[in-house]
Amino acid sequence: MLTKLKILMILTSRATMGEGVAKDAFHNLVALFDRRLLGAALITVLAYTGSFALFSYISPLLIEVTGMDAPLVAAMMLVYGIAAAIGNVVGGRMTDRLGPDKAVMIVLIGLAFVLGAMWPAAGSIPVMTVLIAALGALTYAAVPAMQARVIGIAERHAPHALAAAAGLNIAGFNSGIALGSILGGGVIGSLGLAATTPVGAVAAIVGIIVLLLQRNGKRD
Numbered sequence: 377m378l379t380k381l382k383i384l385m386i387l388t389s390r391a392t393m394g395e396g397v398a399k400d401a402f403h404n405l406v407a408l409f410d411r412r413l414l415g416a417a418l419i420t421v422l423a424y425t426g427s428f429a430l431f432s433y434i435s436p437l438l439i440e441v442t443g444m445d446a447p448l449v450a451a452m453m454l455v456y457g458i459a460a461a462i463g464n465v466v467g468g469r470m471t472d473r474l475g476p477d478k479a480v481m482i483v484l485i486g487l488a489f490v491l492g493a494m495w496p497a498a499g500s501i502p503v504m505t506v507l508i509a510a511l512g513a514l515t516y517a518a519v520p521a522m523q524a525r526v527i528g529i530a531e532r533h534a535p536h537a538l539a540a541a542a543g544l545n546i547a548g549f550n551s552g553i554a555l556g557s558i559l560g561g562g563v564i565g566s567l568g569l570a571a572t573t574p575v576g577a578v579a580a581i582v583g584i585i586v587l588l589l590q591r592n593g594k595r596d
Contacts, residue, residue: 417545422583423484423487426578428560437498462513463515488581491511498573
């Protein structure tokens, strides 16, 4: 009799767990179509599209337009990587201090400025060195800021689907990298290497506009 009761308890427990898993899966699926989460992920896509429209082709730009040799280009990649690591830490602290919305806005404005400034400065090695470092810092400062923003929106509107929200934003980063590469390649084919910089800046500016619209909508 005791054995039968134990088996019954185990089966009941497993059934309850199965229902819980099914509910979580449903909440996660619904969250993927939440317009607020999709809007937040869109900003991530735009920011990374702008950054990687340029960065995907940074080596030929530095060699053919800026006039760097291969060893110096390799050094620039090191500069970018170090700045990216620093930017990631600074982005996290900035998000904690200012909040996700302000941190994301600062990152987007910074990206628009840096990418736009690279167009007239593309022929200057010293200026490009500074701008590449700034690009690396801003691109990876975006990670904690944008992730925190998406999670914050999910906590308010889809609290049972935080994992889906985080995954949606990561998909936004990857989509932005892919779209940036495609966009940059198309621009190079028609306008040349240097044109990737203003096109990247435009993508970041569109991100700023979308963020402003979302913030105004939230106030309403």
